Amino acid sequence: MPRAISSVDMIERLVAFDTTSRDSNLALIDFARTYLEDHGIKSTLVFDAERRKANLFATIGPEDRGGIMLSGHSDVVPVDGQDWASNPFRLEARDDRLYGRGTSDMKSFIAVALAAVPDFIAAASRTPVHIALTYDEEVGCIGVRGLIQRLKDAPVRPALCIIGEPTLMQPVVSHKGKRSLRCRVHGLESHSALSHLGVNAIEFGADIVAHIRRMANRKRTEGPYDPGFTPPYTTIHTGTIAGGTALNIVPRDCRFDFEIRHLPGDDPDAMLDELRAQAKALVPEMRALSGDTGIELDEFNAIPALSTAEDSEVVRLAQSLSGANSVGKVSFGTEGGLYQQAGIPTVICGPGSIEQAHRPNEWIALDQVRQCEAFVHRLIDRLRRTDA
Numbered sequence: 523m524p525r526a527i528s529s530v531d532m533i534e535r536l537v538a539f540d541t542t543s544r545d546s547n548l549a550l551i552d553f554a555r556t557y558l559e560d561h562g563i564k565s566t567l568v569f570d571a572e573r574r575k576a577n578l579f580a581t582i583g584p585e586d587r588g589g590i591m592l593s594g595h596s597d598v599v600p601v602d603g604q605d606w607a608s609n610p611f612r613l614e615a616r617d618d619r620l621y622g623r624g625t626s627d628m629k630s631f632i633a634v635a636l637a638a639v640p641d642f643i644a645a646a647s648r649t650p651v652h653i654a655l656t657y658d659e660e661v662g663c664i665g666v667r668g669l670i671q672r673l674k675d676a677p678v679r680p681a682l683c684i685i686g687e688p689t690l691m692q693p694v695v696s697h698k699g700k701r702s703l704r705c706r707v708h709g710l711e712s713h714s715a716l717s718h719l720g721v722n723a724i725e726f727g728a729d730i731v732a733h734i735r736r737m738a739n740r741k742r743t744e745g746p747y748d749p750g751f752t753p754p755y756t757t758i759h760t761g762t763i764a765g766g767t768a769l770n771i772v773p774r775d776c777r778f779d780f781e782i783r784h785l786p787g788d789d790p791d792a793m794l795d796e797l798r799a800q801a802k803a804l805v806p807e808m809r810a811l812s813g814d815t816g817i818e819l820d821e822f823n824a825i826p827a828l829s830t831a832e833d834s835e836v837v838r839l840a841q842s843l844s845g846a847n848s849v850g851k852v853s854f855g856t857e858g859g860l861y862q863q864a865g866i867p868t869v870i871c872g873p874g875s876i877e878q879a880h881r882p883n884e885w886i887a888l889d890q891v892r893q894c895e896a897f898v899h900r901l902i903d904r905l906r907r908t909d910a
Contacts, residue, residue: 524557524560524561526640527636528637529630529633529634529891529894529895530613530633530891531637532636533625533629533630534613535553536553536624536632536633537612537613537622537624537625537629538611538612538613539553539596541598541624541657542599542601543597543598543599543600543657543658543660543661546574547575547576547597547657548575551578551596554636554653554655555567557636558653561639561640561643563581563582563639563643565578566578566580567579568665568672575658576657577654577655577656577657577668578655579652579654579672580653581650581651582643582646582651583642583646583648583649584646584647584649585650585678586677586678587648587649587650587678588650588681588682589681590649590652590684590839590901591651591652591680591682591866592631592635592653592686593655593656593683593684593685593861594629594687595655595657595659595666596629596657597656597657597658597659597660597661598623598624598627598660599660599879599880601623604882606883607621607882608621610882611623615888618889619885620888620891621883621884622885623884625878625884626688626874626878626885626886627687627878627880627884628687628688628872628874630686630872630873630891630894631872631874632655632686634686634895635653638895638899641899641902642902642905644906645902645903645905646905651905654666659857662702662823663825663856664823666857666860666861667860670860670861670864673866674864681867682836682839682866682867682868683866683867683869684836684840684868684870685856685857685861685870685871685872687856687870687876688872688873688874688875688879688886689850689852689870689876690890691844691871691872691890691893691894692846692848692871693837693840693841693849693869693871694849694851694852694869695829695831695832695837695849695850695869696750696751696786696828696830696852697828697851697853697854697855697856697858698751698783698785698827698852698854699783699784699786699826699827700783700784700823700824700825700855701782701794701821701823701825702781702821702822702823702824703779703780703781703819703821705777705778705779705801705819706775706776706777707724707727707765707776707777707817708774708775708814708815708817708818709722709723709724709726709773709774709776709808710772710774710811710812710814711771711772711774712771712772713770714770715770717772719811720772721811721812721815722773723765723766723774723775723776724765724766724773724776726776726804727763727776727777727778729800729804730797730800730804733797733800734759734760734780734797735760737796738757738758738759741755741756741758746785746787746788748785750850750851751785751851751852751853752853753853755785756782756783756784756785756788756790757782757853758780758781758793760778760779760780761778761780761781763776763777763778763779764776764778765777782794783855786827786828786829787829794821798819804817825855825859828856828858828859828868828870829862830862830867830868830869832849835867836869837869840869842904843900843901852870854876856870858870871897872894873891873893874886875890
């Protein structure tokens, strides 16, 4: 049998792979596949169109029944411009913490699951455990969509899913949805001294940005509200904007990106309809000077909200394994809403805190790793009792 690898050693190995979303994750996936093969476990890879990235899906135990899926994304956010005290891709232990990119979000959960593979093999004789590693979660939950399509076409799909995003090992049953949109404003250039002959794309774009801000203020002051979230209302904001070429030229183009992070049950389509109506109302004034002007609103990514019933089997399982008596909700998005849409009941529960994620000197407390190990060992014990 292959030599056992501790969770911390596995975290060290995974952190050493630079899996920033803009780059390939195949080195990490190849490592995980080889590790599983060494334990007699086959993996299925689902590649992106360029075959630069892949999801990994592996089943431990019988393949003819649902079982429990442990899912995590392999990619991490960039370290560019961040002031790190150590090499972000070399694990460093200090003061009962492990430092490195991905320690909190979310390679520690993946590492604990992989380190437990020999025990899963011994325990999962009747109820399977599935390992799912995905790519490009950090840039819109892109990779998991291909894996979900593969699971939809499979004769049997996982019955339950636990995603190990950082929640301080507290079960999370709900997160906000996210809609990402781009607005392009096409105006008409002129000399700025003759601005009455031009259509200022930036100024018309600013009208829409101002309306987005008014909508955001309305959500903050009028709701709807859900006190389980922080903040307890839907948020809308403009994140990037660009346009124009020179101060003495009336700008022809303006482009900005904005997002809606909506509560489960708060309809984002109604918000988009309002914005499209606002844009449509501006166009006649623009086209009074040129018929080639206009405004386009395009959605480039959507992540559905997650809302899992607190009395569902997957929530009861996560509470039993974590020892938690309550559940939480989070404002950040995960792959959970997509799994739920595919008919796989999902809960979020993993080690570390989102407050440490994406920051320089990202870290996870060793105690969180131990709590995650205890969570997994309880799952193994449960499998042994179930399969006995």
